[in-house]
Amino acid sequence: MIPVTPLDTERPSTLATEISERLNAAIREHLLAAFAPDNTKSLRSFAAPEVAELLGVSGQFMRKVHAEGTVPEPIEIRAGRRYYSAQEIWNARDILERSSRTKGRYVPRRSPGEKLQVWQLMNFKGGSSKSTTTIHLAHYFALRGYRVLVVDLDPQGSLTSMCGISPEIEFDGLTIYDAIRYDDPVDMAEIVEETYFPGLSIAPSRLILSEFETESAVHSNPDQPFFTRICNALAQVEGNFDLVLMDSPPQLGFLTIAGMAAASSLVVPLTPSMLDVSSTAQFLELAGAYMGVIEDAGASLQYDHFKFLVTRDEPTDVPSQQLTSFMRALFQERVISATALKSTAISDATMLKQSIYEVVRSEMTRATYDRAKGSMDAVGNEVERMIHQAWGRT
Ligand SMILES: Nc1ncnc2c1ncn2[C@@H]1O[C@H](COP(=O)(O)OP(=O)(O)OP(=O)(O)O)[C@@H](O)[C@H]1O
Ligand SMILES: [Mg+2]
Known part of the structure; x- marks a missing residue:
């Protein structure tokens, strides 16, 4: 139990520190209890029909390759049904790819000449689903055999938590800050960690990352301007990945702008509400101005795709549908046709730091x-289609 004593309300600085210490202790206790015994996240197994679809x-094809012994049976077989770990799915991909006549049929990784995809999700409107979208895309692509790196550019570390690293518990350990800081940066390969999710690695974040904002404001070495930092760090690990997804903080600071300079495509998630749309307009006005400034300073910005994504979409809510139609009328194909539906399945999953891909279907209302x-x-x-287009696969 944490002793609950009155907080010192005399000095704001002491009060804030006390609140933070109390919260951190409570989080540690709670999280330690929730993730006992070893604090590690693990991934569920996947039923045979899901695997066939992936x-x-x-x-029938899967049963045949098992019967022939081409692909080993999964370890988990319950009541005659096969359940595969994500690692077993990766192994099956490799085996099937080797005997496939169509290259890339099972292992869709990029080949030489197809450039690393760096997608940034950004909007300074808090709660526009940047982190939720990032983790869902990350899991979508990792399950389909791509090598994915997520870069958490938010000192809040939400994405880092979703990847099974608790910034509240593990205070130390390297973060993306260590790879992009001005003073003696470490190699990006040292800070990238594999996650419990096969195919997915992370460049984690912690509060220390906010130092980059402060340091960039005073840093004035023209040889290494702030907007080259993320780009250079990514170049150190580029050969290991097909896709990099960068989650941004809800502000347009040095981190977000350095992300923009490293990105090959941008996605601006927004919820269909009047407030979000007008705040997004301001965000883009400011983003445009900053893009101009860094271009003048030597950055070359070139995006394969620059899109909006409607998030927390509610098809039965008339005003939000009108707003979505309005955005589509204004920007046509710049608005991604698919939308991320608002769903209790998503909010319940994220509450447990999971994506919908980690949830077992039978544990939820199936239709939801x-x-x-x-x-x-x-x-x-x-x-995925836009990425293939950028790779010239069409
Ligand atoms: N499709 C969805 N359906 C239901 N709830 C959602 C959906 N997408 C996001 N949410 C919820 O909305 C909240 C905000 O989402 P999220 O953290 O992804 O936003 P964000 O843009 O990353 O926020 P921040 O600006 O603070 O980083 C979360 O509680 C999340 O569970
Ligand atoms: Mg976020």
Whole structure:
């Protein structure tokens, strides 16, 4: 139990520190209890029909390759049904790819000449689903055999938590800050960690990352301007990944702008409310101005795609639908056709630091789960097509 004593309300600075200490202690206790015994997150297994869909084959095909011994049986078989770990799905991909006549049929990684995809999700409107969208895209692509790196550019570290690292518990450990700081930066390869989710690695964040904002404001070495820092760090690990997804903080500071300079595509998630739309207009006005400034300073910005994504979409809410139609009329194909539906399946999952892909279907109302997953799949699928387009695969 944490002793609850009166807080010192005399000095604001002491009060804030006391509140933070009390909260951190409570979080540690709570999290330690919730993640006992070893604090590690793990991934569920996937039923045979899900695996067939992920691999793009029929159930019959899977039974055949198991019977022939081409692909080993999964370890978990319950009541005659096969359940695969994500690692077993990756292994199956590799085996099937080797015997496939169409290159890339099962392992869709980029080949030489297809450049690393760096997608940034950004909007200074808090709560516009930047982190939720980032983790769903990350899981969508990792499950389909791409090598994904998520970069958490938010000192709040929400994405880091969703990847199974608790910034509240693990205060130390390297973060993206260490790779982009001005003073003696470490190699990006040292800070990138594999997650419990096969195919997904993370450049984690912690509060210390906010130092980058302060340091960039005073830093004046023209040889290494702030907007080159993330780009250079990514170049150190580029060969290990197909796709980098960067989550941004809800502000347009040095981190977000350095992200923009490293990105090959941008996605601006926004919820269909009047407040969000007008705040997004301001965000883009400011972003445009900053893009101009860093271009004048030597940055070369070139995006394959620059899109809006409607998030927390409510098809039965008339005003929000009108706003969505309005955005589509104004910007046509700049608004991604698929939308991320507002769903209790998503909010319940994120409460447990999970994506919809980590939830077991039978543990939710099926129709709710199917709608939520269907919508996230549709968003992922559209982004996948845009990536293939950028790679010239069409
Ligand atoms: N499709 C959805 N359906 C229901 N709830 C959602 C959905 N997307 C996001 N949420 C909820 O909205 C809240 C804000 O989402 P999220 O943290 O992704 O936003 P954000 O833009 O990253 O916020 P911040 O600006 O603070 O970083 C979260 O509580 C999340 O669970
Ligand atoms: Mg966020």
